[in-house]
Amino acid sequence: MILLFGRIADPIIASLTVQLAARSTDLMVIDPAHSPVDEAVEWESDGNALLGFLRIDRRAIDASSIRSMYVREIGWAVTGATGGQTPGGSRARAESLWAFIEAYGGLVINRRIAGCTNASKPYQLELIRKQGFHVPQTLVTTDPEAARLFWEEFGGAVIYKSLSAERSIVKRMTVADIGRLGLLHTCPLQLQEFIPGVDVRVHVVGERIFATEIRSEAADYRYAERVGAGREMRPIDLPPDVAARCVTLTKSLGLVVAGVDLRRAADGEYYCFEANPSPAFLWFEDMTGQRIGEAIVELLCRGTVWN
Amino acid sequence: MGVILLLADSGDGWALQVEQTFLRRHQAVQRIESKSLVESLALNWRLDGSVHSAILSTALGSPQENSCAELLGVLVRTNLAALEIPDGFVAPGDRDYVQMEWSAALCGWLKALTCPVVNTIVPGRSANLPPSHGSVRMALGQAGFIASPQVLVSDSSRAMDWFDRWKRRAFLLPLGTGHGLQYLQGVGGHEVMAEAILAGPAILQPVPEGTRLRAFVVGNAVVGGVWRSAVQDRCLREAVLDATTLPPGLSQQCRKLARHLDLVFAQIDLVWGRDEVTFCQGVSSSPDYWSCSDALRGLLVRHLVAVLDHTQE
Numbered sequence: 001m002i003l004l005f006g007r008i009a010d011p012i013i014a015s016l017t018v019q020l021a022a023r024s025t026d027l028m029v030i031d032p033a034h035s036p037v038d039e040a041v042e043w044e045s046d047g048n049a050l051l052g053f054l055r056i057d058r059r060a061i062d063a064s065s066i067r068s069m070y071v072r073e074i075g076w077a078v079t080g081a082t083g084g085q086t087p088g089g090s091r092a093r094a095e096s097l098w099a100f101i102e103a104y105g106g107l108v109i110n111r112r113i114a115g116c117t118n119a120s121k122p123y124q125l126e127l128i129r130k131q132g133f134h135v136p137q138t139l140v141t142t143d144p145e146a147a148r149l150f151w152e153e154f155g156g157a158v159i160y161k162s163l164s165a166e167r168s169i170v171k172r173m174t175v176a177d178i179g180r181l182g183l184l185h186t187c188p189l190q191l192q193e194f195i196p197g198v199d200v201r202v203h204v205v206g207e208r209i210f211a212t213e214i215r216s217e218a219a220d221y222r223y224a225e226r227v228g229a230g231r232e233m234r235p236i237d238l239p240p241d242v243a244a245r246c247v248t249l250t251k252s253l254g255l256v257v258a259g260v261d262l263r264r265a266a267d268g269e270y271y272c273f274e275a276n277p278s279p280a281f282l283w284f285e286d287m288t289g290q291r292i293g294e295a296i297v298e299l300l301c302r303g304t305v306w307n
Numbered sequence: 308m309g310v311i312l313l314l315a316d317s318g319d320g321w322a323l324q325v326e327q328t329f330l331r332r333h334q335a336v337q338r339i340e341s342k343s344l345v346e347s348l349a350l351n352w353r354l355d356g357s358v359h360s361a362i363l364s365t366a367l368g369s370p371q372e373n374s375c376a377e378l379l380g381v382l383v384r385t386n387l388a389a390l391e392i393p394d395g396f397v398a399p400g401d402r403d404y405v406q407m408e409w410s411a412a413l414c415g416w417l418k419a420l421t422c423p424v425v426n427t428i429v430p431g432r433s434a435n436l437p438p439s440h441g442s443v444r445m446a447l448g449q450a451g452f453i454a455s456p457q458v459l460v461s462d463s464s465r466a467m468d469w470f471d472r473w474k475r476r477a478f479l480l481p482l483g484t485g486h487g488l489q490y491l492q493g494v495g496g497h498e499v500m501a502e503a504i505l506a507g508p509a510i511l512q513p514v515p516e517g518t519r520l521r522a523f524v525v526g527n528a529v530v531g532g533v534w535r536s537a538v539q540d541r542c543l544r545e546a547v548l549d550a551t552t553l554p555p556g557l558s559q560q561c562r563k564l565a566r567h568l569d570l571v572f573a574q575i576d577l578v579w580g581r582d583e584v585t586f587c588q589g590v591s592s593s594p595d596y597w598s599c600s601d602a603l604r605g606l607l608v609r610h611l612v613a614v615l616d617h618t619q620e
Contacts, residue, residue, distance in 0.1 A: 121415070
């Protein structure tokens with residue numbers, strides 16, 4: 001049995017479900033949108049492994065039959081850097097399921113703590129730097145003057161983005177933004193030197209990697225259309241040392257699957273910006289034909305990262 | 308002279324005693340209440356630490372700037388996941404976003420500091436962890452502890468069934484509430500459990516045969532706590548802990564466990580069974596001040612102070 005946690009309408013859950021079903025895999029989608037919020041969840045552990053049955057959604061799942069889990073959404077989203085939560089379902093049910101996932105000793109893509117490292121981007125950046133990646137010069141500040149000096153230091157080649165996991169569009173800081181720096185005293189901002197170069201998104205799936213090169217004039221290639229910029233994407237082979245570092249970084253963060261954002265600078269150096277613990281890989285599959293979902297499905301079926 | 312920073316409210320016993328100790332020694336110490344944290348702090352740091360890194364605080368009424376390099380140590384007792392954003396500080400629609408951004412910034416800043424931080428915040432990790440938690444399970448094995456059987460219940464009648472099956476003695480850890488591990492026994496235990504399960508799911512563990520202990524790790528030091536015999540059979544939340552010396556082997560195991568979990572200050576609930584087999588019922592990064600006797604509190608505060616001002620051996 002493979003458990004998929006997430007909404008069936010979520011394209012990633014839908015895609016994995018179809019691929020697993022095509023392999024006649026025994027699977028169950030635990031959809032927070034279609035589960036009774038007041039239902040009791042129960043599980044047992046002997047201290048090392050789950051025992052008996054997980055009782056959920058009026059079903060009893062034999063714990064020993066669970067081969068792996070894929071966690072996209074539990075229903076009570078973790079949003080704060082320290083695991084603060086916002087409503088979106090039954091808190092009690094979500095807590096029970098998270099505890100169940102943590103108690104499961106087998107393959108989980110991905111566990112909660114591992115998935116939370118990018119809830120604080122500067123926290124994760126420290127971990128990335130320790131793995132030997134170049135990281136951009138970064139200032140976290142609530143001081144307008146410090147922000148202005150940072151901008152000047154890099155000749156205006158500075159981007160800003162959110163500090164938390166809240167999705168934000170990466171933007172170049174402009175002269176017009178200088179006038180708004182007074183707002184900083186209420187909310188810290190993350191500024192980074194702009195690294196000219198080519199974006200590379202690396203999807204790490206266990207020990208396999210899928211690297212996609214993205215060429216775009218936009219500061220954030222995901223939103224190139226919005227700023228009238230173009231975008232070209234193609235699969236590439238990474239230098240072996242960079243590829244190995246991506247796998248090591250993913251493991252060191254406790255992740256099994258990650259979307260690692262790199263940029264290759266003009267001098268050939270690779271900078272790492274962040275590692276996304278729940279990458280929306282379908283878009284990259286559509287644009288490049290890379291079979292990332294298939295690799296995830298293979299992992300889930302195998303039940304281990306190792307062959 | 309360096310500054311000790313305490314992110315804690317005045318009701319926090321550990322922080323208050325640490326603050327008083329430093330004040331008595333005329334050591335620079337600054338405590339910032341959670342309700343004024345975002346108004347008091349002005350963060351400004353470079354991740355590479357090479358340029359001006361400062362924390363500017365107006366908490367004491369007059370602006371005072373402390374370079375991060377001048378920070379001797381930081382004691383974190385504020386729940387950064389639930390940072391208070393004062394009314395009127397930002398527009399109501401921006402409140403959640405601002406809270407997340409502050410939380411993320413502080414979490415990253417604490418991680419980047421090179422001075423002792425008690426404790427660094429691990430995003431997504433609760434303060435009270437059961438032995439079944441993935442990271443704890445792995446660390447327990449490495450430290451040589453045994454995890455007890457556990458059951459997660461979210462229905463009070465099912466919880467009572469388990470409690471009765473275990474002869475009405477159990478450990479209870481409510482999930483997602485911030486409450487720590489509780490020892491339950493008899494009729495009183497029934498009541499506490501029913502109340503807890505009403506608030507949310509909880510992990511229940513049977514009580515192995517042996518002596519219940521609570522170990523505290525503070526930096527390199529390990530201090531044992533033993534439940535006062537007169538209240539040994541009452542619920543944990545009513546009991547008092549006295550200091551005790553743990554066997555060196557057990558102390559070493561506790562030290563190892565805390566280190567694996569990246570905790571400078573940790574509380575570890577144990578049952579020391581026959582043949583020196585030790586069961587672990589849970590680990591907390593937020594040790595309970597109120598269950599400790601005055602003497603035990605004093606001992607732990609001395610160790611906390613030594614960690615923060617770098618005098619611990």
